[in-house]
Amino acid sequence: MRHATIRLLLIFFPLVLAACSTDDPTRSNDFLALTSISITSEHEGIANLTDNQFTATGDYSGELSKDITTAVTWGSSDENILTIDAAGLATALAPGTVRLTATLEGVESSLAFRVSAAGIVSLTVTPASQSAPVGVERDYHVSGTFDDTSAQNLDRIASWSSLDPAIASVTDTGRATGIAVGTADIQAEWLGVTDVGTLTVTEAELVALAIDPPAAEYPAGLSVEYTLTGSYSDGTSIDLTDQAYWTSDDETNATVDNAAGEKGTVTTLASGLTDIIASYTDEVTGEWEASTGLEVNHATLREILLFATIYDANGGLVSEDVAIDAGERLDISSDQTLQFTAIGEYTDNAEYDITRQANWASGDTAIVTISNSAGFEGTATPGDETGEAGIIVSFADLEILFTLDVNQQ
Amino acid sequence: MNKRLARLLTFLLCALLPLGASAADEGAYFSASVGGSYLPEIENDNSAGSFNLDLDYGYATSLALGYDLGTKHPELGTGRVEIEFGYRSHELKEVAFREGTIDGAGDLDVLSIMLSTYAEPEDRKADWTPYVGLGIGAARITLDGITVSANPLIDDSDWVFAVQVGLGSGYRISDHLVLDLGYRFFATTTPEFKDATGAKVDSEYQNHLVQVAIRLMF
Numbered sequence: 254m255r256h257a258t259i260r261l262l263l264i265f266f267p268l269v270l271a272a273c274s275t276d277d278p279t280r281s282n283d284f285l286a287l288t289s290i291s292i293t294s295e296h297e298g299i300a301n302l303t304d305n306q307f308t309a310t311g312d313y314s315g316e317l318s319k320d321i322t323t324a325v326t327w328g329s330s331d332e333n334i335l336t337i338d339a340a341g342l343a344t345a346l347a348p349g350t351v352r353l354t355a356t357l358e359g360v361e362s363s364l365a366f367r368v369s370a371a372g373i374v375s376l377t378v379t380p381a382s383q384s385a386p387v388g389v390e391r392d393y394h395v396s397g398t399f400d401d402t403s404a405q406n407l408d409r410i411a412s413w414s415s416l417d418p419a420i421a422s423v424t425d426t427g428r429a430t431g432i433a434v435g436t437a438d439i440q441a442e443w444l445g446v447t448d449v450g451t452l453t454v455t456e457a458e459l460v461a462l463a464i465d466p467p468a469a470e471y472p473a474g475l476s477v478e479y480t481l482t483g484s485y486s487d488g489t490s491i492d493l494t495d496q497a498y499w500t501s502d503d504e505t506n507a508t509v510d511n512a513a514g515e516k517g518t519v520t521t522l523a524s525g526l527t528d529i530i531a532s533y534t535d536e537v538t539g540e541w542e543a544s545t546g547l548e549v550n551h552a553t554l555r556e557i558l559l560f561a562t563i564y565d566a567n568g569g570l571v572s573e574d575v576a577i578d579a580g581e582r583l584d585i586s587s588d589q590t591l592q593f594t595a596i597g598e599y600t601d602n603a604e605y606d607i608t609r610q611a612n613w614a615s616g617d618t619a620i621v622t623i624s625n626s627a628g629f630e631g632t633a634t635p636g637d638e639t640g641e642a643g644i645i646v647s648f649a650d651l652e653i654l655f656t657l658d659v660n661q662q
Numbered sequence: 663m664n665k666r667l668a669r670l671l672t673f674l675l676c677a678l679l680p681l682g683a684s685a686a687d688e689g690a691y692f693s694a695s696v697g698g699s700y701l702p703e704i705e706n707d708n709s710a711g712s713f714n715l716d717l718d719y720g721y722a723t724s725l726a727l728g729y730d731l732g733t734k735h736p737e738l739g740t741g742r743v744e745i746e747f748g749y750r751s752h753e754l755k756e757v758a759f760r761e762g763t764i765d766g767a768g769d770l771d772v773l774s775i776m777l778s779t780y781a782e783p784e785d786r787k788a789d790w791t792p793y794v795g796l797g798i799g800a801a802r803i804t805l806d807g808i809t810v811s812a813n814p815l816i817d818d819s820d821w822v823f824a825v826q827v828g829l830g831s832g833y834r835i836s837d838h839l840v841l842d843l844g845y846r847f848f849a850t851t852t853p854e855f856k857d858a859t860g861a862k863v864d865s866e867y868q869n870h871l872v873q874v875a876i877r878l879m880f
Contacts, residue, residue, distance in 0.1 A: 275703040275704070275714055276712065278705075278711070278758045278760050279711035280711030280712055280713045280759055281711065281760050282761055282762075282764065282810075283710075284764070284811060284813040284815065285764065285810070285811055313761075314811060316762075316764050316765075317761045317762045317764065318761070318762075319760075
């Protein structure tokens with residue numbers, strides 16, 4: 254009974270720890286009565302033909318306050334001077350003074366608001382200049398100065414355009430995006446008055462690194478090629494495997510190669526966990542690091558599966574992925590070459606390509622040679638003589654033997 | 663409710679004290695406990711969104727009848743099984759909505775009946791005997807007169823499935839009497855209540871309890 258109880262407790266205690274958090278509430282208070290509304294304005298007053306955002310805040314019995322801008326009913330005492338929409342955005346149509354009201358649940362609040370006859374003198378785009386890598390967005394704002402010396406934000410009513418659309422684009426809200434390296438003027442215009450901000454577009458910038466395969470599991474004694482891919486602000490991706498420095502967090506479980514041509518090749522050694530880490534130095538953004546988990550499991554090699562693809566003298570495909578069992582005989586003509594593929598089948602039913610790690614041997618190199626050279630592993634080439642030659646493929650503690658019968662062309 | 667339980671506890675203790683005749687590892691026992699209880703904020707959901715109940719520290723009390731297996735049942739191990747009747751109560755402190763927190767009032771009460779098993783080491787020669795345990799049962803959770811700034815929110819109850827894990831240690835005062843200091847985590851499946859508007863509200867209950875108990879061996 255004791256052991257069973259302890260086992261159950263070990264399962265249950267993580268649930269105890271997990272039970273100590275609560276999400277933020279999402280339900281609005283609907284228990285307290287609304288007692289007052291306060292109206293706040295973006296500007297104290299505005300020039301004719303401009304706009305202004307009003308905000309309504311409700312006070313609930315002195316206990317809570319919340320933004321009720323979109324809940325109240327807005328009203329203007331003279332809609333020939335100022336109109337206001339359900340979201341509290343008012344548009345000036347003529348000079349004058351109006352009284353704005355916000356009403357909800359029988360509670361009303363009002364505010365006197367003046368529309369001036371001031372005329373626009375100049376626009377100012379901010380920031381005056383900024384830079385962005387290709388694909389990255391930057392915001393611009395515009396304010397207007399009027400002939401009564403007042404100034405106000407005109408973001409919502411100004412028109413935006415890029416004077417160099419091949420370099421940068423801009424949205425109706427003043428959000429610019431770099432398209433190609435260069436300099437672009439981003440222009441704001443209102444009532445014929447303009448100003449520009451400069452956007453310097455630089456080379457696309459590295460924004461993310463990713464290792465492939467992500468969190469993986471392999472048996473011991475296997476070599477696996479890992480790759481590092483960089484994602485850039487313009488949406489492109491670049492293979493950075495050879496530019497990265499690779500390390501394994503626990504080299505008793507797995508090592509990773511940094512030799513030229515072997516960068517990112519992970520060799521699993523013993524069961525356990527490790528992280529495979531790729532470090533990369535980007536000229537613009539500096540040091541980067543990506544990592545992925547690797548579990549070396551207890552699976553062992555159960556069987557080697559062998560396949561051959563046969564090519565003619567001109568490199569043309571004769572037959573593809575011909576399965577070869579141990580002891581079998583395969584006939585080819587002396588002008589053909591073969592590429593063997595060895596697949597390791599493991600006790601966890603997983604299969605891995607072990608062609609590069611297997612050892613390939615020919616019993617008679619005068620009849621056929623078979624390569625163990627890097628990049629050519631498992632490539633068989635007939636020799637000067639014809640006849641039968643035994644081929645042995647070995648990996649870990651298994652080997653498979655078959656006969657290759659080379660016939661005269 | 664707590665007064666009725668306290669009276670029952672006193673009565674049972676007085677009635678059982680003369681029974682302590684045969685000292686033993688093995689045999690039936692009776693126990694009574696009191697303790698301090700903590701509830702994390704309780705999240706309540708329905709179609710209108712979620713609101714959280716923040717409750718004060720509370721108290722808990724329980725009565726249990728059990729059987730100590732002693733060392734005479736090696737095929738089962740060493741430990742105890744018991745059936746426990748419990749009561750826990752907390753006062754509501756605040757209710758949190760999206761916009762902020764409002765003072766609340768009312769109680770959250772839980773009545774429970776649990777079948778529990780506790781594992782103990784085979785060597786019981788030491789004065790202190792540690793244990794770990796697990797129990798399953800049922801609980802009636804009551805949100806009693808929950809109000810927000812005097813406006814009714816929930817006044818409802820629900821029966822739910824309950825589980826409990828615990829650990830602690832018993833100090834052998836005499837052959838028949840053990841002082842038990844322990845911790846319990848008690849959780850239930852999702853209780854459902856109706857709020858003041860009649861809308862269904864899914865709630866939760868997870869309780870941490872530190873308790874002191876007396877075990878009287880028959």
